[in-house]
Amino acid sequence: MPTSLCGTWDMISNVNFEGYMRALGISACLRKIALKLKLRKVIEQQGDQYLVKTLSTFKNYTISFKIDQEFGEFTKGLDNRHIKSTVTWQGSKLTCEQTGEKKSRGWAHWVEDDKLHLELYCEGEVCKQVFKRNE
Known part of the structure; x- marks a missing residue:
């Protein structure tokens, strides 16, 4: 069983x-704003349903999904696109493959050394974010 996220x-x-x-094709103006934000992740699980909230002072984004269900x-x-997503467990990583206009798009969350790691990727670019638990 993977570590709880x-x-x-x-x-x-x-x-x-x-x-x-x-x-992702996000405008320079929005990129400039987004780079200044300190994000907060809230991850919840209710039965087989996951809820992942990304919170900031500028915009919030929430997704809800079941493992292995597109x-x-x-x-x-974000980039205001309609995409298809499928989230799976790959070992201890919660991974998401996203299909749509952009190639090789998705993300992976995992816990290592009491920190939440997130890799976001799209068309060869990889963003690595690290979060600490909010006590």
């Missing part, structure tokens, strides 16, 4: 976020 997590590092956003996702406030 559930809890509230505050960002402590954010590497290559601008490159990732550029790959779902439609509208990335409102």
